[in-house]
Amino acid sequence: MNGLETTRKETKLKKKGSVPQANVPSGPLLKRKMAFEGTPLSGKDFEQGKVLFTTYKPKLAYAWDTGRAIGRYLQGLKEGRLLGVRCRHCDRTVIPPRAFCERCFRPIEEWVQLQDRGVINTFSISYVRWDAVRLEKPTLPAVIDIEGTSPRVGILHLLGEVDPKQIKVGMKVKAVWKAASERIGAITDIQYFKPE
Amino acid sequence: MGVLEKITSNQELRSWPGEIPLENLYTMGLAGERFFRGIKDEAKLLGTRCKTCDVTYLPPRIYCQGCFEKLVNWVDLPPQGKLETFTILNQDRAGRPYKTPRILGLVRIDRSEGALIHYIQGLEPQKIRIGMKLKAQFRSSSERKGSIQDIVGFVPA
Amino acid sequence: MRKVAVVGAGLTKFMRRAQETGKELSFEAARAALDNAGMQLKDIDCVVMGTAPDAFDGVHMKGEYLSDGSGAWGRPYLRGYVGGGTGVFAPIQGWYHIASGMFDTCLVVCEEKMSGCKPHPQGAFLTIFDHTTERPLYPNLLWIFALEMNRYMTTHGITKREIAHVAVKNKKNAMDHPSAQLPMEITVEDVMNSEVMAWPVNRLDVSPTSDGAAAVILASEEKAKKITDKPIWIQGVGWNLDTSYWTNRDLYYPEYVERAARMAYKMAGVKEPRKEIHIAEPYDPFDYKELHHMEGLLLCGKGEAARLAVDGVTARDGDLPVCPSGGLLGVGNPIAAAGLMKISELFWQLRGEAGKRQVPGQPKRGVAQAWGDLMQVGTVVVMGVD
Secondary structure, X not given: OOOOOOEOOOOOOOXXXXXXXXXXXXXXXXXXXXXXXXXXXXXXXXXXXXXXXXXXXXOOEEEEEOHHHHHHHHHHHHOOOEEEEXXXXXXXXXXXXXXXXXXXXXXXXEEEEEOOEEEEEEEOEEEEOOOOOEEEEEEOEEEEEEOOOOOOOEEEEEEOOOOHHHOOOOXXXXXXXXXXXXXXXXXXXXXXXXXX | OOOOOOOOOHHXXXXXXXXXXXXXXXXXXXXXXXXXXXXXXXXXXXXXXXXXXXXXXXXXXXXXOOOOOEOOEEEEEOOEEEEEEEEEEEEOOOOOEEEEEEEEEEEEEOOOOOEEEEEEOOOOHHHOOOOOXXXXXXXXXXXXXXXXXXXXXXXXX | OOOEEEEEEEEEOOEOOEOOOHHHHHHXXXXXXXXXXXXXXXXXXXXXXXXXXXXXXXXXXXXXXHOHHHOOOOOOEEEEOEOEOHHHHHHHHHHHHHHOOOOOEEEEEEEEEOOOEXXXXXXXXXXXXXXXXXXXXXXXXHHHHHHHHHHHHHHHOOOHHXXXXXHHHHHHHHHHOOOOOOOOOOOHHHHHHOOXXXXXXXXXXXXXXXXXXXXXXXXXXXXXXXXXXXXXXXXXXXXXXXXXXXXXXXXXXXXXXXXXXXXXXXXXXXXXXXXXXXXXXXXXXXXHHHHHHHHHOOOOOOOOHHHHHHOOOOOOOOOOOEOOOOHHHHOOOOHHHHHHHHHHHHHHHHHOOOHHHOOOOOOOEEEEEEEEOOOOEXXXXXXXXX
């Protein structure tokens, strides 16, 4: 026995008459295999036409409204500025900006211009692209606690101009912006953060 | 910046474009594999039957949704049935008009509780009637790939 | 509230790529659970389905699609979804269906078919990140695990080598699990030497993507006692969600898991989890997550879990067996089904029916936990023999 083995007979009802009425088959003990084995397939089964399949690629495109808070955040990025907001009630300054404080659930009114620098909160050296394709040269994602915010408040971004082996949690970093003419109002207007 | 505050600068308002860059591959499943092999190899419709509940499933399933027993009883079904409802399509998904309107129908397959959605062909839209008998028109065996499109459509029987 | 028991459980094998459709996988697990309880579908009052993003299966309204394969035809049916936390959330939803007095029996089914998602199931996770402030950086699911793992390691001074003990243990435990996809006997060196995916995450630190399904049957006290003489009771449930601004909190500790655990322990009357919990099945999609979650579940102090893994305390025959099933690392990770697999494991362990996987000493109480969404949800169930 290992739990996955089921026998219909041994689990029959203790008392008769009342629901649920288990339909216990009479005759030989009905034993199932321990786990349903299923039908595992390999890539070859598809390539060699052993198995039928269909494919579908949804053609969907979105235009996500930024809303007011992120709209202004993106406008700031275009101007080469990092903007945050401060909840007066919680005395908490956060980035990315938001229209309301998720803690006290009050509207946030106050905008704060933050420094375009911070401290590495945590980082990774990633050899895998979003779609699981292997990379030769690693991407260096990090959470960067932005100067001027409340403790442990940061954004996700990338690191650059640094030897991956030299990266440390707690390292001070500074934003490297695209040229003003190339900025479009996007998080990628910052190319990456580099050690100060 | 209350959320209900009036918009004063449309410079701050914009949208961000994007896609969901995925595609899906669907296996037919155990029941589907046999069903579509039947269409591809033999131009026939296969169903599964639950004797206890007196139900014949088309497309077939490996289980009965009523009593939840495994279905092992496969039956050949005639590739024909009755039109249960229909609609006449005048334009495609992008809103472009069709040269000739297309008819989409729900065909209840004989000797089963199941039905297929498919195109109805071989008659004028004015002639179509709910309840009329229709039969499946299969592509030639060399053209069949094991898909619902192996059936060109249903035509009057 | 009424007492609720688990009276049956069933699983499919977990595998990289199944020919079966999601409906067919759901059916096999649900049918196995019914057989395990000696019940028929007509004995079921309502059905709960747990399944993660629609993007994996490529079926919108996936709950509705899966319904007939889950035994929900013509029945009250509910699909719930909290990402990776779903597998332990679904039985909680089943629990309140019965605890409320509304229903007497509930079939809980969890399914995931990830293999159909191209170019890779991981791509579906791109869409969980904020579309404007994060997605343009092309984040990868591995990133958030790697970032959290690094923060956890750095805060406590824990090494990769210590964490690797979890992968070794779970993959070995899985060798005794008939549903397992990745059972293997490996060493800490093997984990350390496996391909670096996103440092500090190596390939053997990670659970696989899987197709599979799991099911359990819940019943009210009165019904449960008629169905079986070994009901396993749901003693406490808890769930909690943190903000999706995941870069605005310290990732070293899952506070939301602690809040969910405290809720469940309070209901179960557990005051000292370390002494009163005999088996733990925390969520382990990555090896460090097991440690992270043991701490959130208050089974040890912050930063202490790695020591327990290295010292063998969490081995199947240790003082606190953790993931005796083999966990997601060994059995596999069809997301929602993996969480419900943990509930199934507690059911069999507490009944003394876990066979080769049985933890010694007649355990009386266990905890199962899952985690997910954008690193923000904790779902916890405490189960026991009385």
